Amino acid sequence: MEDNQSLSQRWDNYQPSKTLWFWSLVGAAVLTMIVGFTAGGWTTGGTATQMAQTSARDARAELVANLCVEKFISAADASQNLAKLKETSSYQRDSFVTDGGWTNLAGMKNKAPGAADLCADKLAAMDAIPARTVSPAQTSG
Template sequence: MADNNITTRWSNFQPSKALWFWSCAGTAVVVMILGFTAGGWVTGGSARQMAETAAEEARTELAASVCVEKFMSGPNAGAQLAELKEADSWSRDDFVADGGWVTLAGMEEPVDGSAELCADKLAEMEAPTTTADGSGTAGG
């Protein structure tokens, strides 16, 4: 009787070309499935879309930050802020856009979403305090 222990059988095993092919193909499929589901891989189109979304969000955030700075450094910032806070939440972005604070230099139209974000940031701020030299500083 032949020796049938596992090491002998493993030593004598000679896979066919078909077994090698299907083993490699199956491994490649499993690696791709794991890579795209758990490994964080994305297609080129998905990466491009994520980059465009991140760039648009960054533009909106930058424009809103500039808007807040322009708003708070303008004349009567305290009164304007009080008026903004008294306005209905859905009309605050129109208040900011109509005031011209959200339109950046060299642009005819504000960046999409920046007026709403600017209005939200301003609504969260406290009224500016006046320093001894008469200039206002934003609280918040």
């Protein structure tokens, strides 16, 4: 090999060994996986299943909490109950809501974990029970 060959000529003449090719491919595959799982958003099947279960549980709790708030504010004594809820310590509010039966839904066998906490937090954030406006029923004529 001559010392005065240009870089492009040396590049053209280079023939890597099979071992170098093998380890280059292994390195590229490992690097691709590292980038994919850390920055690319890839997940394993187990992680995806766990994420789906968590999302479903959280969505169910959010739905039950919203219905709980609706039941709570629709009750005749809602203003008094809201005052009692606010007087209750923050760590006992979920028990207050559960004991009041506002998280119980017809046809629901199992409790929704976290729903009572969410409901209590939403209710405690209210300054007052919102006014209800009922529009007259439409009659067909």
